[in-house]
Amino acid sequence: MTASAPERMRLVSGVGVLDKASLLLEVMEVGPASLTDLVERTGLKRPTVHRLATALERLRLVTRDRRGRFVLGPRLGDMAEEAGRDRLVASAGPVLTSLRDRTGASARLYRRHGDLRVCVAAVEGSGPREEVPLGAALPMKSGAAAQVLVAWETPENLYLSLRGARFTAATLTCVRRQGWAQTVGARDWETASVAVPVRGPGGRVVAAVCVSGPVARLGRTPGRRHGAAVVDAAVQLGAGLAR
Known part of the structure; x- marks a missing residue:
């Protein structure tokens, strides 16, 4: 059939x-x-x-x-870039700067493009620069931003996205419940991150806003420490899309 x-x-x-x-x-x-x-x-x-x-x-x-x-x-x-050039990227700078100032960590905005997540806006923290420059395309198989870009997919698409991923369906259930994702040591053992989905009209997840930095700064439970600040940033970015 x-x-x-x-x-x-x-x-x-x-x-x-x-x-x-x-x-x-x-x-x-x-x-x-x-x-x-x-x-x-x-x-x-x-x-x-x-x-x-x-x-x-x-x-x-x-x-x-x-x-x-x-x-x-x-x-x-x-x-998409021209249509989008979008209110989301245009409004991201001040929001990410404020988020960086609140957390002391680098703040970035990611969009999903097929099997990749692309950094479309970034504000660096005060610590050592991370190797995620503006325009970087990273796999969707690990990281807090990847988790929130996948977590609200349809069951069929979510199943496909979990193939080869370093996170599980149980992890994504937790992400949906708490509204944010966190990782410690996903890319290297010294880095922690927190990500929250940015929602467009109709509640669809259109991007992920993320803070990342040394574990020494963000702690080993960065979601509890900075989740609220990242949620606030995601709400501001989503509100800009609704205007």
Whole structure:
């Protein structure tokens, strides 16, 4: 039996070819997908999927990864950056500066792009500079920011995101319950971090705001110590998107 399209694929334009192309992009939004994956997850016929996917590729709306799987293309990133340039990034500077001043730690804003989280805004703390520059793309398999970007996914997408991750479903249940994620020694044993989801219209998680720094400064339970400050920053950033 052919798998149905993901539950969140509900928007339709009434123009058949556009709606089918939208289905393909929705699947790729979750992560890389082979031709077979696209067929199974949309319910569309294989020739139709192939024709639309390759047409989207010619338009740079879709590209291929090293394994030949279809992924969202650079043109979509350009569009999103321009559309987004967004109120979230534009408002992030003062919010992250205030968060840095409250916690004494580096403050960053991450967005998810497929299997990566990208640092789109950053304010450095007063300690040694960390190796996470603006624009850095990191795997979604570890770290507090990765946890909050995954924790509120649909069950199907969450299951896929847990493959190879250094955190578990139980960890994400705890993240959802308390509203923040913390790590100590996730990237190196001297670093701690706390992250909180930033929510856009409709409550969808659109980014993660995070503080990180030496364990000596943030402590071994950084969430209890700084979670409230990071939550405040996330609320401010989300409020800017609602205007």
